[in-house]
Amino acid sequence: MRILLSGATGAMGKMVAAQAKAAEDAEIVFGWTEATGETAAFPLSANIEDAPAADVLIDFSLHTTLPTLVAYARAHHLPMVIATTGHTPEELALMDQAAEEVPVFHSGNFSLGVHVLKLLARSAAAALPDFDIEIIEAHHHRKVDAPSGTAKMLVSAIQDVRPDTTVIGGRDGHVGARPADEIGVHAVRGGSIVGEHTVLLAGLDEMIEIKHTALSRAIFAKGALAAARFVTSAAPGLYDMDDLFLNDK
Ligand SMILES: NC(=O)C1=CN([C@@H]2O[C@H](COP(=O)(O)OP(=O)(O)OC[C@H]3O[C@@H](n4cnc5c(N)ncnc54)[C@H](OP(=O)(O)O)[C@@H]3O)[C@@H](O)[C@H]2O)C=CC1
Numbered sequence: 001m002r003i004l005l006s007g008a009t010g011a012m013g014k015m016v017a018a019q020a021k022a023a024e025d026a027e028i029v030f031g032w033t034e035a036t037g038e039t040a041a042f043p044l045s046a047n048i049e050d051a052p053a054a055d056v057l058i059d060f061s062l063h064t065t066l067p068t069l070v071a072y073a074r075a076h077h078l079p080m081v082i083a084t085t086g087h088t089p090e091e092l093a094l095m096d097q098a099a100e101e102v103p104v105f106h107s108g109n110f111s112l113g114v115h116v117l118k119l120l121a122r123s124a125a126a127a128l129p130d131f132d133i134e135i136i137e138a139h140h141h142r143k144v145d146a147p148s149g150t151a152k153m154l155v156s157a158i159q160d161v162r163p164d165t166t167v168i169g170g171r172d173g174h175v176g177a178r179p180a181d182e183i184g185v186h187a188v189r190g191g192s193i194v195g196e197h198t199v200l201l202a203g204l205d206e207m208i209e210i211k212h213t214a215l216s217r218a219i220f221a222k223g224a225l226a227a228a229r230f231v232t233s234a235a236p237g238l239y240d241m242d243d244l245f246l247n248d249k
């Protein structure tokens, strides 16, 4: 599997390159980055048109790269794995359009543990309709988007069973008593925290916390490579982690 890697010199790009090297069936053939002064075991360029033929594109960069990536993938009929977070509604719509022509695998989190956290959160929200739900996410101080893509995914899974809820961010001042139809989402940033997500369900006199802690970025890279294997033989369409783990929908 020949991989075109977007964001190749970033923290995740380097981890994907290391995991691809350890895998027998994957090879990074090109890295797209603005940091072309860096060195890698594969060619780096700030111009995606310099890329050689590839089987799949993996993106861990910045949301603003999406239009360029989609144009390239459409022109070269290249399946896409989009791991970058923080896309605008317009960029998400572009992803939907691309999926009409090429397979697009998009997830805010490629770890197996977070996939299960999402399923647990959805079940708990359905089983405990009177419990208030808050999501707390924590990440390293380099992270540029908030709330995290994972937190947004968790909200979406909870809203599958609580469609009338609205999301609010940090509370400040005299905000009044908490309405039952809120989901509070809180972003913590500091140091080198890889990624933590807690779903808190608070009822009267009892509460449940479901928490995932990422101990290494390797989990995201391995998941993205599994998604890349999946999309290289998939039909055009939009895919997510549910498609990797059948019967989970
Ligand atoms: N879905 C998932 O499981 C995960 C998703 N992520 C997401 O992946 C993204 C990257 O994270 P991380 O690696 O920590 O971030 P970094 O800031 O370490 O890396 C981002 C990379 O993207 C490059 N880049 C930025 N703009 C462009 C551009 N216009 N053209 C080409 N390259 C560009 C940067 O190059 P330069 O430094 O030169 O600007 C850098 O190499 C984030 O959105 C993060 O949320 C992260 C972990 C897991």
Ligand SMILES: O=C(O)C1=N[C@H](C(=O)O)C[C@H](O)C1
Residues within 6 Å of the ligand: 085, 108, 109, 139, 143, 147, 148, 149, 150, 151, 194, 195, 196
């Ligand atoms: O930026 C990160 O580092 C991460 N981003 C993803 C997100 O926004 O949820 C996934 C993971 O938590 C790490």
